Amino acid sequence: MRDDIPGLLPKNLRLLVQGITGKEGSFHTKMMLDYGTNIVAGVTPGKGGSYIHGVPVYDTIAEAVEESEANSSIIFVPARFAYDAAMEAIYNRLSPIVIITEGIPAHDTVKLVNAAAKYNVRVIGPNTPGLIFPNKYKIGILPDRYFDEGAVAVVSRSGTLTYEISMSMVNRGFGQRIVIGCGGDYIIGTNFIDILEILRRDLETKAIVVIGEIGGDDEERLADYIMHTNYPKPVVAYVAGRSAPPGKRMGHAGAIISGGMGSAESKINKFKEAGVRIAYRPSEVVEKLMEVI
């Protein structure tokens, strides 16, 4: 089984952790190392020269790249510093850049996502739990033990709900090729279509689980994409927020039905039209998977 996914993950992952000396950054560096992630460097401005769990810390990404040949990044820095952190990663051509940080102003995200596109860098998130390659490595904060390797890719806008559904899959014998959170923010770098397009040609992926939620039209556009490109793999979808009232932000910055747009009903209907199987309960995802695999 090949353990890269061209366009999404490099062949030889050499991960750099931005904000590695912070509470979250340090904790999850340990978790990722334990899971087998090849973390080669960390960056915290002003903390260069120290070590966190054996990982050398640098002041700047440029130094880190020079000494460790890092090729990708995960960002844990606070929201108000996230734009500059991401830009530093972009200028150093790290890719992907997985932004865990929640609460980044949308104008900052828009600017950094457009800058990343200009420099051919993939941004995942912000406000994402990251991604996990079960039994290989993870770039993120997903709790490992609910995942196992397999042939189903899980793509999600959510965190704990993804763990929930992944666990129920594993409990019933469905492992995951990859589990990836696109992020719960209003503006995100990589969306459902981007991921499904990449997985289209991934031979190890046999089926895809999409965990959507209210807000925006990523799900609707994904349904169009699946339909119009004759997507070659079965897709099962769960959409959270069927009982959410319009105009209210349901936790995630992106989870809001506004101006008649983004309701769960609209998304579910579109998915159905596209031949996507709908699960109405998280636990039903497995049942739908059994129908297609």
Add this chain to the structure above:
Amino acid sequence: MRDDIPGLLPKNLRLLVQGITGKEGSFHTKMMLDYGTNIVAGVTPGKGGSYIHGVPVYDTIAEAVEESEANSSIIFVPARFAYDAAMEAIYNRLSPIVIITEGIPAHDTVKLVNAAAKYNVRVIGPNTPGLIFPNKYKIGILPDRYFDEGAVAVVSRSGTLTYEISMSMVNRGFGQRIVIGCGGDYIIGTNFIDILEILRRDLETKAIVVIGEIGGDDEERLADYIMHTNYPKPVVAYVAGRSAPPGKRMGHAGAIISGGMGSAESKINKFKEAGVRIAYRPSEVVEKLMEVI
């Protein structure tokens, strides 16, 4: 003989004139039409609905493109409106955009040239006389009668000096494949290397005349390019400003020797190293051409 040059000029030129109702714009529209240029539309905000020399005038490029299918633009608007005019052309994907206007602030030019690159649009100029395809068409203000069709491409940073040298070529039987002014400004969209790279594979071009001048290092970099890529066609160069004192702007915004950089001597030496034949008088260009053709 093919009358497009891929990468520089489209197959079927459909030119739009920005600032067509101004004194210069109107005059040169007439001159270009007389020379055979396919001008399909003009734009002057607020003057939409009128005609100049039979060319329909529009308020916006979007309308002009919709009705006339213009695919390229020449800009005559005053310096302070040139940025917005160029951006309008870029957003409408016209290419090339030939900017005749002199006196555009360098910060504006930098922004529009970078924007054009992002949208894959070629900018020629600013502060250029434009270009002429002898006996086919011209996009610019070059006085037609000093040019004739032939096999030598003339690439220049200057205006009248280009006419001077072209005339002396024609008088001695050397016609031109194309004559193109890169512009005398500090920042320009298309430089010598860009043009020579395009002409590299143009079968009709047998030799190239480069008319350089002091300031910047476009000539030095061109020399490096010619040397390191084994440029397949003979190049003759004339460099103006051998007697220019350092620190003085010699007319063109770009023609200044500063910080020890940009002297004619440095350019000429570099050209010699690259095997480029040097003319020390404008009239010597023809003599050098005779040695190579």
Add this chain to the structure above:
Amino acid sequence: MYLIEYEGKQLFVKYGIKIPDSMIISRDEYVDPPKPSLNYPLVVKGQYPYGGRGKSGAVKIANNYEEYIEAINSIAHISVGGVKPRYILIEEFVPHEKEYYLSIIMSRKDKKPVILVSKYGGIDVEELAGKPGSLMSLEIDPLIGYSDYHAKMVSKFLLNRLDKELMDMVRRLYRLFIENDVLLVEINPLSINESPIALDSKVMLDDNAYYRHDYTQYIEYSMLASKGEQIARKHGFSFVPLDGDIGVIGNGAGLVMATVDLVNYYGGSPACFLDVGGGASSERIQRAIEVIANELNIRSLLINIFAGITRCDEVARGIVQAKKLLEEMGIKVVVRLVGTNEDLGASILRDAGFKVYKEMDVAAMEAIKNEG
């Protein structure tokens, strides 16, 4: 966060965008409103944090002083979205034949600012979208920004000519959009009889950008906000009150939404969405329970925790700390715990007499049952 109309209009004025001549009247002036030094007819508009005031009768025309007083007296008592107006805006009526629509939105899909304009204003965006040819959307490349191109396109589309003042308004609106971390700024209706005037304002600011703006100046919004929103802000929970009788607490927006949906799915009626976020302490859990118990009238409480960073024992302790309150109020509690330290958490809860479940479906059904 949304600004109320007059706050949005103050922002417009700051950026040189024209609004009608106006005055604002606060709640304590309703009884004896100041005589307006404006020209009749006037438009009298209650200021609410929610839409729908038109249908509720909170916008009135006053042709003279008597009608002005009458309008204020009437609107003062009209609730929209559960709140009465703390302010009433008085504006000179601007005669206009046509209403247009102009907005700039930060587009999720395009990851760019997008200008939306329509030849038919005064109605909902959804309706607009239905009228073919009436709507134009125009991207702004965030790396390049505004240029006159955008304003020219807007003016041509709306008026079929280049109107200097309208073009200027677009430029100003974009500056407002960029400098204030705006997610949506909408002028609807927009009148362009003589010069373009914003007859209404809708401005949505980015909550995440609070640290680089003075959002306290928009205090009217918080004061007018619903109780649920005030609570959420105060405690830092994501909290949305719903109509039912089963409280729902969980960690993670997606999971809580799914839990609320599940309650509905099994025939129950959720009373709220409350996300405690990741890594919640026992105090935080306790406070979340207290908020729901005190603010809502609930029959049972479903707590659904899938612990990653969160620790189940912390959650369990928080629930136990709230036990007395829950018993006093007769609220049945159903806990679903999975993840980090789940065994420890479950035993803490069982020792305190709580029922603990592993499957969220089972827990949801249990919470709905009338008898525990």
Add this chain to the structure above:
Amino acid sequence: MYLIEYEGKQLFVKYGIKIPDSMIISRDEYVDPPKPSLNYPLVVKGQYPYGGRGKSGAVKIANNYEEYIEAINSIAHISVGGVKPRYILIEEFVPHEKEYYLSIIMSRKDKKPVILVSKYGGIDVEELAGKPGSLMSLEIDPLIGYSDYHAKMVSKFLLNRLDKELMDMVRRLYRLFIENDVLLVEINPLSINESPIALDSKVMLDDNAYYRHDYTQYIEYSMLASKGEQIARKHGFSFVPLDGDIGVIGNGAGLVMATVDLVNYYGGSPACFLDVGGGASSERIQRAIEVIANELNIRSLLINIFAGITRCDEVARGIVQAKKLLEEMGIKVVVRLVGTNEDLGASILRDAGFKVYKEMDVAAMEAIKNEG
């Protein structure tokens, strides 16, 4: 246009970039300079529009009042580039062990702003480039702009650590660069003993951006400028005085440069570069001739016109109008005319007794000849 040192430093202060404590003394105070309320030792620096003042002795250290007076008296009479200082800048001496170099330039090659930093300041850029490893250049994408990345790179390179104040200085310098249409802003030397301080300033503004800035505030520059530059500005010609005795007028920068070069090539000595630009009227030609005749001491005048937009008859008329002046001053005139209406122009000139040529080589040789 270049600002003189103290004008550049005023701009620095406006943007929060530190400079030494200082005072400025104008020409009319040189005789009786005010007692400085600064701490000795002081640096006394003549303010010139050109470089090279150090070598000319126009920078002195004053350890006490007597030395201060002495320094001013001496510098007041020192010419650099042909001008004496209208102002003298007095600064507290900033003790520093090391001098650094920091600049932002609008790069022609990269079509982007580029930050240049060096570990060795106080010397010329060319010398810097020669020291391997001492220079770092860093592009700023103009569509994205500054981010902390740039400042971090600068601080790491210079100090091998992240210095907050230095990073702040880079940020402020970039803002200054963008907001003032700067082509080059240079701090050399830069001292970073305690906090970063600009010991000198070099700022080049973009002449083309005059319409969006108040360049009249930089009047010192024009007053200090050489006569040639003042003339050029006044009449709108491109005019550069040279050392020789043959005036050169032409249309088009490249053509005039080539003509000047040609005079040199044939052994003559050009007295100036004067470009009348495109489409010049007879009045403009006349004025150009007058300027050269009055301001320079020339033996002959070579006028080289290649007329595209320009009309040869207009040019001819302008020359004829200046005939009397030229005769009075005994200046030999050689005219080369080609292009639009060249026959008409030539006949006008011949009728007035001028010689007209078609080849620039021949005209240049003719202009050089001692006898007409």
